[in-house]
Amino acid sequence: MSQRAFHYEQKRLENDFVALEPFDPAIHATRFVKDIKANPSLLTYVSLPIGDTTEDFIEFYGRHFGSSPEACIYVVFDKIVISKKGESDLKDNYAGTLALTSTSPVNACTEIGVMISPAFQRTHVATNAIGLLLLYTLDPLPAGGLGLRRVEWKTHAENAASRRAALRMGFEFEGVARWNRVFPGGEVVLPVEALEERNGTKGELPGRHTAIYSIVWDEWDEKRPKIVALMNLKR
Template sequence: MSKGAFHYEQRRLENDLVALEPFDPTIHAARFVEEIKTSSNLLTYIAFPTINTKEEFIEFYDKHIGSPPEECLYAIYDKTNASEEENPDSNYAGTVALSATSLVNAATEVGIIIFPAFQRTHVATNAIGLLLLYTLDSPSLGGLGLRRVEWKTHTENAASRRAALRMGFEFEGVARWQRVFPGGQVALPVDALEKRNGTKGELPGRHTAMYSIVWDEWDEKRPKVVALMSRTGA
């Protein structure tokens, strides 16, 4: 089973509130599939293939996440969950990823899915914050020293856009028709495109809101991110 070929070391990250464990499909896949099947709104703004079983997800993971060096995935654990001792899986709160990671450009993109029971808690803020500290801190502080961390989201995903701003990302603009959006629940229609091109079967698309934090503003933004993480109700 592939455990990932990420460009950088994918080490465990944690603070007093959450822990990010490198995603292990043999441990984490079944619960993830259960959540996306029972909570369809998790994928409203995410183009994701139809997956019904743990085995289907593991096949998808090995091909698209575990093998490409640009990708890595973490399982998020809520360390404040009181039922952890009785049921260790009860504090598994979602996933957070680094994707489209470029060694040449020293850049990456953050993406996160929080299971419904852990939404509007401290979990998302701390998971994102831990990845920002890891990616943007200098190597002398234990970070990767990247130049740029991106946040890309569907323009209609208001919650995601608010989260980006709350975590200190700067809005850079909207990339129109930035990507095809097969399987997405909120997609731009392509009837006019098919008529224009004389084609059939064109894939739906989306407009993408673009945000970033870059290295030469991180020293100023870092204390604000750390302060957000310390607020357990964030």
Template sequence: MSTATFHYEQRRLENDLVALEIFEPSVHAAPFVEMIKAHPDMFTYIPFPTINDEADFMRLYEGISSSPGDCLFAVIDKVASPGEVGVNGKFAGVVSLIGTNKDDAVTEMGVIIFPAFQRTHVATNAIGLLLLWTLDPPSAGGLGLRRVAWRAHAENAASRRTALRIGFEFEGIARWDRVFPRGKVALSAEALRIKNGTQEEQPGRHTAVFSIVWDEWDEKRPQVVALMGRR
């Protein structure tokens, strides 16, 4: 990824358990596409486009890498033993920052953890590393942002539980927040068709909105760090 396009200098983030590497297509794209094809259920609640091959993925990646508001990391499990799923047995998923606005000092976090690494230390540490980087002040090596958002399909109970466990505050439900691909968990598009007169409009979703903000970070930070230390 060209780090010059992101609002901030993207860098490797890590602790003893997990590393967030800058996503490198030549290393990470092929195993990521394999995982997408093997586990399409990972995207039941995520508005992810259809990916049939690396070419499809690279079209998506080019949009991410060219946006100053977005950046993508590969999640590497430093505890995983050889022979497990992924690059060198350790490629455990991806995390991203989405819609980062430097003027307002806000961003949104996105997380996809592969099935073999779910319900382990991986997600907590990947999320924690992103929170430390985004919310810690520059004097402590962070970006000093004011707000990190977490958005989940309103019916995605697992994602909502994760957000609350990490320390995100529930803000409410954004109703009919976005369109959602056919064949996934979505609200009917019929009312939308009636409204705008089209026949090809996609179904939609309600979105549960969570956040952690800067004036509560000093209180929440020790809790996040403590969670990251558990296995």
């Protein structure tokens, strides 16, 4: 089942290394929740209230993704891992998720969110999954892409690994937006005791600084070959 509410067509993307399938909660939610619970480090810098059960996450998904034209999720499968039977079996090769959020056809922009399982980090998986999504969002319409003006990468300012990944994938650092959002989840938060005293709010939520990166359309022709070359590296 594709993401019906999303502004654009959410088509399946793949190459020889990975496959990106549109997230279907009936098929993928259980595997997603299982992966998060097995790898709590994935939520160190991410505020994602998945709840205690698959049903909790499906309810959250329906409110924030299933009904939002601004967002969609892709499930990432590793095509290199071979099952014990000697045949590629995608359902056993779940490697994480990618998301497009804050998508605006008027501004022709979107934001990429990345949550790759630890076992697949720093491998061909993340490089190819992110690369496929960049090709789709930034390539012009005649080449099968969306022809967007701008793709953003926003991450917790303390998340050094994410910041390195953004630069490696060709994103340009634009700056740090200080205290730009509340951050009720995750482990790395900024204290707000002084803020509570300043504005009188009780139970003020913790926050974060956000590092902002982007790739824009008028540099894409130069960056594209470098990203494709990264995707073709054997690991």
